[in-house]
Amino acid sequence: MYYERYADKLIPRALKSSGAVLVAGPKFCGKTTTSLRYQKSVLRLNTQQAISIAQMNPAATLNGETPRMIDEWQKVPDIWNYVKEDLDKEYVFGKYILTGSSTPADKTKIHHSGAGRITPIKMKSMTLFESGESTGEMSLIDLFEGKPISQIQMNEEHTLDDVAFYICRGGWPIAIGQEREIALDITRNYYNSLFIFEDSENEKFRNKKPEIMKMIVKSYARNISSEASKELIMADVRGNNERTLDSKTYDDYVEALNDIYILDDLEAWNPNIRSKTSIRQTPTRHFVDTSIGCRALNISPNDLMNDLNTMGLFFEDMAVRDLSVYAMAHQGEVRHYRDNTGLECDAVVHLEDGRWGAIEIKLGGDKLVEEGASSLKRLKNKIEQKSDEPSPSFLMVLTAVGPCYQRDDGVNVVPINMLKD
Numbered sequence: 001m002y003y004e005r006y007a008d009k010l011i012p013r014a015l016k017s018s019g020a021v022l023v024a025g026p027k028f029c030g031k032t033t034t035s036l037r038y039q040k041s042v043l044r045l046n047t048q049q050a051i052s053i054a055q056m057n058p059a060a061t062l063n064g065e066t067p068r069m070i071d072e073w074q075k076v077p078d079i080w081n082y083v084k085e086d087l088d089k090e091y092v093f094g095k096y097i098l099t100g101s102s103t104p105a106d107k108t109k110i111h112h113s114g115a116g117r118i119t120p121i122k123m124k125s126m127t128l129f130e131s132g133e134s135t136g137e138m139s140l141i142d143l144f145e146g147k148p149i150s151q152i153q154m155n156e157e158h159t160l161d162d163v164a165f166y167i168c169r170g171g172w173p174i175a176i177g178q179e180r181e182i183a184l185d186i187t188r189n190y191y192n193s194l195f196i197f198e199d200s201e202n203e204k205f206r207n208k209k210p211e212i213m214k215m216i217v218k219s220y221a222r223n224i225s226s227e228a229s230k231e232l233i234m235a236d237v238r239g240n241n242e243r244t245l246d247s248k249t250y251d252d253y254v255e256a257l258n259d260i261y262i263l264d265d266l267e268a269w270n271p272n273i274r275s276k277t278s279i280r281q282t283p284t285r286h287f288v289d290t291s292i293g294c295r296a297l298n299i300s301p302n303d304l305m306n307d308l309n310t311m312g313l314f315f316e317d318m319a320v321r322d323l324s325v326y327a328m329a330h331q332g333e334v335r336h337y338r339d340n341t342g343l344e345c346d347a348v349v350h351l352e353d354g355r356w357g358a359i360e361i362k363l364g365g366d367k368l369v370e371e372g373a374s375s376l377k378r379l380k381n382k383i384e385q386k387s388d389e390p391s392p393s394f395l396m397v398l399t400a401v402g403p404c405y406q407r408d409d410g411v412n413v414v415p416i417n418m419l420k421d
Contacts, residue, residue, distance in 0.1 A: 003176060005130055006329045006421065007034045010121050015067060015094035018119035019087040023099045025123035026261040026288050028190055030173045031099045032071050034123070039069035039097055051075050058082050062096070069097040077104035080118075087117045102205075103259040124264075125171030125289040127322040129420040132176075133166060136420035138404060138412075140326045143394040144355055149412060152405040158417045160311075160363070163400040164301035167314050170291025171321070184300075191295035194262065208256055214296065215241050216253055220263060220285050221293035225316040225346075227282040227338065264288040266320055269335035269348040271389045273382070278340040290318040308363060315400050316346060316361045319416055323347050323359065323398075326421035337379065345379050347398075357394040364402035364415070372397040373411040 007023065007030075014021045015038065023031045036042065041064030045051050054061050054076040061070055061079055073079045083096050098118070128134035137153070168184060169175050175186040195210035219228075219236040228236075230250065237245050257263045265283035273279065287293050293314065294300075304311040324334045327349045337345040337358075347359040358379055360372030376395040383389050396412040404418050 001177065002033070003126065003130055003132065003173065005030060005034050005123070005126070006325055007031075007121060007123050008037070009329060011035065011038050011097070014119040014121060015097075017093060018117065019091055019093060020083050020096035020098060020118040022118050022120045023097065023123060024120060024261070025101065026125070027101045027194070028172050028174060029123050029125050029261075029288075031101065031123050033173070035069055035071075035097050035099050039067050040065040042069040042071065044071040045075045046072060054079070062086055066092075066095045067097050068095065069099070071099050072101065073098040074100040074102055074104040080104075084117055091117070101260065122328070124321055124325055125291075126173060126176060127171065127325045128166065128417060129322070129326075131171060133162075134322075134417045134419055137418045138414045138420070140323075140349065140357075140419065140421050141330055143357060143396060143412060144330075144351065146393065149404060149406040149414075152403055153418070154403045155401070155415050155418060158401055158415060160305065160401050161301065162417070163315060164304040164311060167290050167304060167311070167318050168294045168299065168301050170289040170294075172289070172291070187291045188295060191292060194260070194292075205256060205260075208253065212237075212245070212249075212253055213257065216250070216257065217262065217292065218296045220287065221296040223285050224290075224293050225284055225286065225313040225320075227280065228285050229282060233285075261288050262292060264321075264324075266334065266336050266347075269337045269345075269350065271337075271383060271387045273339075273387045280338045280340065284320075284336050286317050286320055289321065290314055293317065312363050315363060319361045319398055320347060322416065322419065323349060326419070327351075329421040343378055343382065344375065354390060355393045356389070357396065358392050359396045359398050361398050362400075364399040369397050369399065369402075369413055373407060373409065373413075376411060377409065 011021055023035050025031050043061050045054060058076055058078040059082050062068060062082060070079060129136050165180055170187050172187060172190055175183040178186060195213050197205040197208060215237045219233045222236060223233060234245055234250050264286045266286050267283050268281045270279055304314060320334060327334050330351060332349055332351040335348045335350065337348055345358050346361040348356055350356045358376050360376055362368040362372045380392055380395060384391055394412060396414055399413060399415045402415055404414050406412050
């Protein structure tokens with residue numbers, strides 16, 4: 001069964017305005033399956049023979065009916081340059097689709113950025129709306145357009161147990177729709193395969209020690225949804241594993257984890273505030289899919305249900321993934337806000353036209369919802385009084401469970417299983 005993806009909107013649109021489209025993201029997130037729907041010829045660089053032939057004659061990889069799809073293009077980095085050269089000779093929209101689950105082994109072999117010719121589209125794992133586990137009755141864009149929540153929806157059938165399972169299973173297409181225990185096994189197998197590089201064509205990964213990669217991923221998981229500094233994570237790795245780790249080695253391993261789309265930090269939002277307030281610039285630590293953090297710490301749905309504080313942090317990570325994909329569908333982005341007065345906001349969705357909305361992410365319950373709403377209103381007041389930014393289009397507490405409604409103060413309370421783009 002094929003599940004519609006947000007990339008199904010983005011890829012055909014990009015093909016109408018760009019010579020080539022680059023679809024990049026982690027392994028098994030569905031890049032190839034989705035991209036195949038828009039190609040008229042395809043070359044898969046999934047065997048050593050195919051890679052060797054392409055390395056000998058990269059220009060020939062472009063031969064075929066267009067849109068021409070080249071799967072895992074980064075295994076022959078020079079393909080990028082030939083795509084650019086071909087588009088320089090005759091610029092035609094929609095000629096190429098490139099897919100990749102890592103950046104090239106040798107980035108020096110890419111002699112141009114691709115700007116103006118190659119449009120990047122980042123795919124993540126599936127959101128709850130893509131997997132059919134959100135009803136989509138509440139739309140992010142409707143909130144931007146000021147459409148009110150007309151009536152309270154109790155949402156009683158959706159439980160914390162469901163959310164704990166979604167967090168641990170992740171949004172991997174091959175796990176969606178499976179029995180719960182089988183789905184968790186699939187995610188476990190996926191995680192175990194992430195750090196096997198013995199046969200990788202990429203020398204950079206062959207030289208990496210899987211145990212060090214796993215240590216860093218574990219530390220990220222222990223610090224998920226926080227502003228943990230590089231120094232704190234390094235100290236955590238040393239303290240928990242009795243291993244020396246210098247700054248250069250750490251940076252090299254983090255770069256590798258980013259190159260295979262495992263880590264997905266959330267950058268800070270920096271509105272122009274006319275005061276002495278110092279806005280903190282440290283990103284919050286996130287994964288491309290929360291299940292990676294769960295597997296790193298061997299966390300099960302039952303573990304989350306028995307530790308709701310930890311579950312809240314892992315839920316925030318999953319919610320940021322969904323919000324990022326929903327925002328991307330409207331050419332928007334998600335950031336976080338924290339300043340030295342203690343004021344914070346888990347997610348700020350910013351659109352290209354300057355509109356923005358502020359979101360606090362909570363498990364649910366009256367106390368947590370009230371805390372989130374209070375923080376949102378303080379941020380709104382600060383921006384309106386001390387910044388050139390426009391007022392927020394909406395304020396929302398995004399919950400794991402509970403009803404969907406609008407409070408008397410205008411703050412929207414929306415459970416994640418009812419949200420879409």
